[in-house]
Amino acid sequence: MTRSIQQLFDLxxxxxxxxxxxxxxxxxxxxxxGEAGARVMITxxxxxxxxxxxxxxxxxxxxAQWIAADCAKEEDxxxxxxxxxxxxxxxxxxxxxxxxSWGAPAEEHPIAAWDKIMNLNVRGYFILSQHVANLSMLxxxxxxxxxIASIAGLAGNPAEMETIAYNTSxxxxxxxxxxxxGEWGExxxxxxxxxxxxxxxxxxxxxxxxxxSDKMAQGAPLRRLGDDEDLKxxxxxxxxxxxxxxxxxxxxxxxxxxxxIGG
Numbered sequence: 001m002t003r004s005i006q007q008l009f010d011l012x013x014x015x016x017x018x019x020x021x022x023x024x025x026x027x028x029x030x031x032x033x034g035e036a037g038a039r040v041m042i043t044x045x046x047x048x049x050x051x052x053x054x055x056x057x058x059x060x061x062x063x064a065q066w067i068a069a070d071c072a073k074e075e076d077x078x079x080x081x082x083x084x085x086x087x088x089x090x091x092x093x094x095x096x097x098x099x100x101s102w103g104a105p106a107e108e109h110p111i112a113a114w115d116k117i118m119n120l121n122v123r124g125y126f127i128l129s130q131h132v133a134n135l136s137m138l139x140x141x142x143x144x145x146x147x148i149a150s151i152a153g154l155a156g157n158p159a160e161m162e163t164i165a166y167n168t169s170x171x172x173x174x175x176x177x178x179x180x181x182g183e184w185g186e187x188x189x190x191x192x193x194x195x196x197x198x199x200x201x202x203x204x205x206x207x208x209x210x211x212x213s214d215k216m217a218q219g220a221p222l223r224r225l226g227d228d229e230d231l232k233x234x235x236x237x238x239x240x241x242x243x244x245x246x247x248x249x250x251x252x253x254x255x256x257x258x259x260x261i262g263g
Contacts (some may be wrong), residue, residue, distance in 0.1 A: 020148075
């Protein structure tokens, strides 16, 4: 029998793991999954932030737990995957969101900073996806993986932005998404990417202040930056059975910036 739209988007009883979930886009996505019925495990490096965020989620009626982990470290990622399964059960939904950026001219960009960005933004996504898939998704022949890329991974930036490592890492995430979807589709696992534009998050605030929020908003066809709701719908689509026939895809949530020349 064909399910209703409410049934297709319902995540009741599912377990979701969200990296970088203590604030910003990760917290917004954790809310979306929890509001749809999922039990949510959030992670970041700082226990105090996680504890406060988990309390906020619980106050909203969401079953939320937390584990502190550095998503650039293989041993932390292995522990995170194992402890999530031990405490909450097999993971149905993985959101790879933890990330970092660095601003510097390409000719001066520190190699250590380049390695830091790649280890967290690319290598960490792969390692956690591998552990979660082996523990939870491949044995059960089902799963949803959502990788947070960026519109910075779709093209170059204006010269004043100077984020070569970040752009490169997010371009890698887009093709990592395609490649992994191609391999794991036969196992019932979908892999998709979200490419946010500018949202007023801690990572982006410095650049927004440098370039001017009004100027950046005017560069988008919708004349606005992203807000605390704008990732919720797409996150739920990719995470739920409403999107069960979508894999290997990316979608920009950017007010239309990536759709126009010179955006």
